[in-house]
Amino acid sequence: MINFIFKNTFILISISIFLSCSKEEDTSPGNIKSTTNTGSNQNTTSPASNSSSESNGDTGPTNPINEDFKCGNGFYYSSRPEPTNEDNTHRYYEYVWQSDPAICLNIYEESLLGNRVNKVSDFFDWAKLNMPNIIPVNVFYIDQENAGDQSKLQHDTDFCTLVRNPDDIGECIAESKDSWGERSHGAGVYASYLHKGADLMIYDDAFKHSGGVDEGMYYLNHEYFHTFQTGHMYYFEEKKQFGIRIKDESDNIPLPFLPIWIGEGGADFASITMMAKQNLNFDPYKQALSKLDQARAALQGSSPSFSLRNFENENIRVNDEYYAYGGGTMAHIYLWHLNENNFKKLIVDYYRIFAEKYKLNPQSGWKDAFEETFGITLENFYLEFDAFMRKDRDSQIAIIKSAEEWEKASWN
Numbered sequence: 001m002i003n004f005i006f007k008n009t010f011i012l013i014s015i016s017i018f019l020s021c022s023k024e025e026d027t028s029p030g031n032i033k034s035t036t037n038t039g040s041n042q043n044t045t046s047p048a049s050n051s052s053s054e055s056n057g058d059t060g061p062t063n064p065i066n067e068d069f070k071c072g073n074g075f076y077y078s079s080r081p082e083p084t085n086e087d088n089t090h091r092y093y094e095y096v097w098q099s100d101p102a103i104c105l106n107i108y109e110e111s112l113l114g115n116r117v118n119k120v121s122d123f124f125d126w127a128k129l130n131m132p133n134i135i136p137v138n139v140f141y142i143d144q145e146n147a148g149d150q151s152k153l154q155h156d157t158d159f160c161t162l163v164r165n166p167d168d169i170g171e172c173i174a175e176s177k178d179s180w181g182e183r184s185h186g187a188g189v190y191a192s193y194l195h196k197g198a199d200l201m202i203y204d205d206a207f208k209h210s211g212g213v214d215e216g217m218y219y220l221n222h223e224y225f226h227t228f229q230t231g232h233m234y235y236f237e238e239k240k241q242f243g244i245r246i247k248d249e250s251d252n253i254p255l256p257f258l259p260i261w262i263g264e265g266g267a268d269f270a271s272i273t274m275m276a277k278q279n280l281n282f283d284p285y286k287q288a289l290s291k292l293d294q295a296r297a298a299l300q301g302s303s304p305s306f307s308l309r310n311f312e313n314e315n316i317r318v319n320d321e322y323y324a325y326g327g328g329t330m331a332h333i334y335l336w337h338l339n340e341n342n343f344k345k346l347i348v349d350y351y352r353i354f355a356e357k358y359k360l361n362p363q364s365g366w367k368d369a370f371e372e373t374f375g376i377t378l379e380n381f382y383l384e385f386d387a388f389m390r391k392d393r394d395s396q397i398a399i400i401k402s403a404e405e406w407e408k409a410s411w412n
């Protein structure tokens with residue numbers, strides 16, 4: 001296996017021998033849910049599968065074991081460090097990686113991956129520069145259809161070591177071993193392993209769809225944005241600390257709630273503009289149109305009560321389309337068309353105030369952040385957007401930005 005690490009501007013490549021792989025289940029953090037089955041074009045997110053239950057507040061060495069980060073040499077911490085401080089709702093942490101969280105690319109059986117390895121590696125160079133995350137990202141890249149057993153086992157061992165406690169690694173590996181060939185891409189982070197950074201699972205079948213390698217970059221962009229979203233959900237901007245809600249840990253809630261249409265629609269929306277800025281054979285306008293058509297297909301023959309609000313918790317297919325993705329993306333596009341400033345708000349600002357809002361009111365934190373960020377009540381937004389989705393296609397197309405606008409829009 002080869003690890004690339006993206007820190008600052010240099011890339012360190014180390015080679016080690018690996019065994020096998022990981023698992024990713026369709027669970028994603030919290031709500032960012034994933035679909036199963038890699039074959040579909042809906043990818044999914046999610047990481048950590050089941051990690052939630054374990055590790056609450058595990059103790060362990062406070063000191064980092066891999067501070068001067070070397071990819072492939074373990075994570076920054078073997079277990080969660082002691083909190084820096086706490087209040088009546090949260091424990092707060094300052095991690096050694098905060099000044100420059102690394103992106104570590106773990107590659108298994110590189111000989112099967114061809115020059116797609118460069119493509120993936122170049123993407124993370126781009127991301128490090130253009131959409132830097134605030135937490136480390138541990139990427140696991142393998143050809144799940146053709147890799148050997150040894151590589152698969154190493155992959156799962158590495159992944160399980162990230163998302164589970166040492167005592168549960170064996171169980172984690174055993175749970176996932178039969179899902180090879182059917183795994184979906186996934187990414188994100190749970191509180192239980194936040195100190196080690198997010199996971200991002202990408203399988204080589206992403207690049208083997210009919211649209212070719214560049215089309216497959218959609219999965220990578222989409223999943224990367226999940227690591228960005230979920231990392232921010234714990235970060236308190238003013239304190240410059242990460243906070244984990246004490247009651248969530250005792251209740252085994254792995255990640256604060258985020259509606260599926262925001263999680264998935266947000267990742268699809270971000271992936272369109274991110275891809276527009278990379279040198280890819282990709283037309284953001286056409287991609288947005290296809291999201292519109294997916295959403296319209298889901299609406300076909302629906303009852304008048306059909307609403308985006310039904311996709312806060314449910315990630316179901318309607319007429320074969322996932323409305324949380326297509327409709328969720330259109331909801332973002334709709335907000336952008338309401339106000340140019342909403343573009344940056346959709347990609348960055350919403351997530352920046354999320355932790356504070358969640359602390360004040362865990363039941364409605366995501367909604368409070370929405371209303372404050374966009375200056376519209378959620379109720380009104382649902383009414384407006386649902387009505388918009390009932391308009392004729394030409395009126396809907398009229399709000400979609402041109403390819404050039406997607407390319408130039410800035411979240412900085």
Ligand SMILES: [Zn+2]
Nearest residue numbers: 043044045267
């Ligand atoms: Zn996703």
